[in-house]
Amino acid sequence: MDYSLENHASYIGRPVSELPTPALVLSKPVLEHNTRILLEDVKELGIKFRPHVKTLKCTEVTRMMLGNTHRGIVASTLAEIRGSLELVKSGELDECLYGLPVSASALPFLETLTKSLKIILMIDSEQQIDLLESYLTKSPSVSPWPVFIKIDVGSKRAGLVTDSPSLPKLIHRIESSPAASVYGFYCHAGHSYACRTEDAAAAVLQSEIEGVVQASKYLLDKDRKIVVSVGSTPTAHVIKRLQGVLPEGMDLELHAGNYPTNDLQQVATSLVTPTQQAVRILADVCSVYPERNEALINAGTVALAKETSEFPGFGIVADRPGWSVVRMAQEHGILGLKSSEQTERIAGIMGVEVNESERVESSFKVGDKVLLYIQHACITAAMHFAYYVVDEEDIVRETWVPWKGW
């Protein structure tokens, strides 16, 4: 059994340096700052916002993202929807998009969940309509299912591209099906993580809008009111650069998930600053190797994740960004000195220097603790059973338990 899961609350009031390691540390002031900015942006634009709950998968952050204003979420697992039911009970949430194209296994569980909240399905193939229609003959309790049609604007994950001959066929099939009704069009610009400037992110955002508007032209029922949902963390940061007016009958909605926490992949886009990262992993220095100028920490692949970005390695030491986790085994991380343009940038912003001749024996000793910025918060957080929530002084003020599993 995970020690933090059983004992997290006993650390409230204590400094992070006293936490059992490896531990996931969340800065509440940073989370509040990041969520507030986005809520202000969508308020200013007068559009709806649908947070994705997949990053921290917990009631407290979902509540922050909804901001007492928005009432719908996206979830990528059934466990996330089950976890969110607490917010349905408290009257803060009433709708959820199940963000994967619907599967035969998920359908009965989703049907059960419709007793608690409105469930919207994601559709990108006529075979899913076959599935819904055959399910309808066995279980007519939900008919029709509201569906978002997934449009691919470049990420090549789920979805149909707008010039696919399958797209109009799918739309017309849904329009004539008793098992589904068009709720709207949805695209997720995962490829925007490769953007390095605001202009690049704004161009992807514009392509998302063009994608959903283009797709909606295939609707036969021209009077149908629909929702068009666009977003990703990088494109959400530039939502205020949205240009043009949407056609009549279309409600614009923004979605994003990673933005409360951020991580090195987001810092690499240059759309957020290093200090907007809310997640750090605390680890112990377990050994030091002057011969190879490296140290060993007790956070490896399972505590950090194998994700990468232009920042070297799998995590960087927050207050000494020249040092990063250069190799990993399951539970071992190797700290080495590796400078890059990105680490120089982070060091500059944080007012520290990356000295390439620094020696491990003068930087770390056994018993030290290090706090690491990580590459991709969604994947790293999934491996921790309790979050230690700290204030500006890195004192634990709360502990949160995420929803696990599928």
Ligand SMILES: Cc1ncc(COP(=O)(O)O)c(C=O)c1O
């Ligand atoms: C379908 C869908 N919508 C929204 C999001 C949120 O994107 P981001 O985490 O970039 O904000 C994701 C993330 O993977 C997603 O898969």
